[in-house]
Amino acid sequence: MKMAAALAETLAMVAPAAAAGRDAWWIIGSAAVALHGAAVPMVNDVDLLMSAHDAEAFLRRVGEVPRRGGANRRFRSKVFGTWTKPPTPVEAFGGFEVFADGEWREVALSTREQVTVGDARIYLPSAEELIRLLHLFGRPKDLERARLLGT
Helix, strand or coil, X not given: CCCCHHHHHHHHHHHHHHHCCCCCCEEEHHHHHHHXXXXXXXXXXXXXXXXXHHHHHHHHXXXXXXXXXXXXXXXXXXXXXXXXXXXXCEEEEEEEEEEECCEEEECCCCCXXXXXXXXXXXXXXXXXXXXXXXXXXXXXXXXXXHHHHCC
16 A cells, blocks of 8 residues: 555554553544545544543653543544654544534444554554544545545
8 A cells, every 4th residue: 555654654653652552542534544545635644543541641652741621512532632743743532522413422443453554553443434433523524535435
């Protein structure tokens, strides 16, 4: 799979730092769409979905300060932070929720596929589950990403 050098370098940095956690983790968003082979025009950041405990530990491990709470009308996380050292910024979400159908729902994934980028093992939801997740998010950019994956 061909990908931008900055994204490949970022994923190579994410893998060992995320693997030190105790729970499963996933790459979601545009980076996951690209990892599934879709022609994503631009990956501006890498979205890293983790448990709240692991997101906090990850952010501390990479030298960033975890933030608590914080929500907008559509999304909220128990722990959030941005790792700015990699070429592509990494946004870590712990205890991530989306507001849909009048209620907050935890984003809990049931599939976990491994992709190798260089020597790094990266995990992402299946294409089908990622499409469902992008539709749940519902923003125009998410719906476009779902379309790139096939729906």
